[in-house]
Amino acid sequence: MSINIIVTNPIIHRAKDRLAREEYYKNNKRDDMIIFDTLVDTGIGDDDWMCDFCNVNMDVGTVDEPLGLLIHGSYALCEPCVESSKEKYPEEFIDTQVCKCCENGNDIK
Numbered sequence: 001m002s003i004n005i006i007v008t009n010p011i012i013h014r015a016k017d018r019l020a021r022e023e024y025y026k027n028n029k030r031d032d033m034i035i036f037d038t039l040v041d042t043g044i045g046d047d048d049w050m051c052d053f054c055n056v057n058m059d060v061g062t063v064d065e066p067l068g069l070l071i072h073g074s075y076a077l078c079e080p081c082v083e084s085s086k087e088k089y090p091e092e093f094i095d096t097q098v099c100k101c102c103e104n105g106n107d108i109k
Contacts, residue, residue: 002073004096010060010069014046016101051078
C-alpha cells in the first residue's frame with residue numbers, strides 16, 4: 001500500500017526539503033561520484049513541479065496562495081493522474097495524510 005501525502009504549499013515544501021538536504025550534506029559530507037540529488041544539483045525552481053506520471057507542468061500557485069498537490073508514494077501527481085489512478089487502484093488511495101512539514105506552517109527557517 002502506498003502512502004499518499006497532501007502537500008499544502010508545494011513551493012515552501014520544496015524550499016524546506018532543499019534546505020534540509022543542503023544542511024545534511026554540509027554536516028555529513030557527500031561523495032559526488034555516487035550521489036546525484038536532483039533537487040540540490042539541478043537548480044530546479046521551488047515552483048517548478050511536473051507530474052511524475054504524464055510529465056505535464058503542474059500549477060502550484062504562489063507562496064501566499066498555494067495550490068496543494070498529492071504525492072503518491074514518491075510521485076507528484078496532477079489531478080487527472082490522481083483521478084485515473086484512483087479509478088484503477090482505489091485501494092492505493094485509502095490512507096492520505098498531510099505532509100509533516102506542511103502541517104508546521106510556511107516558515108522555511
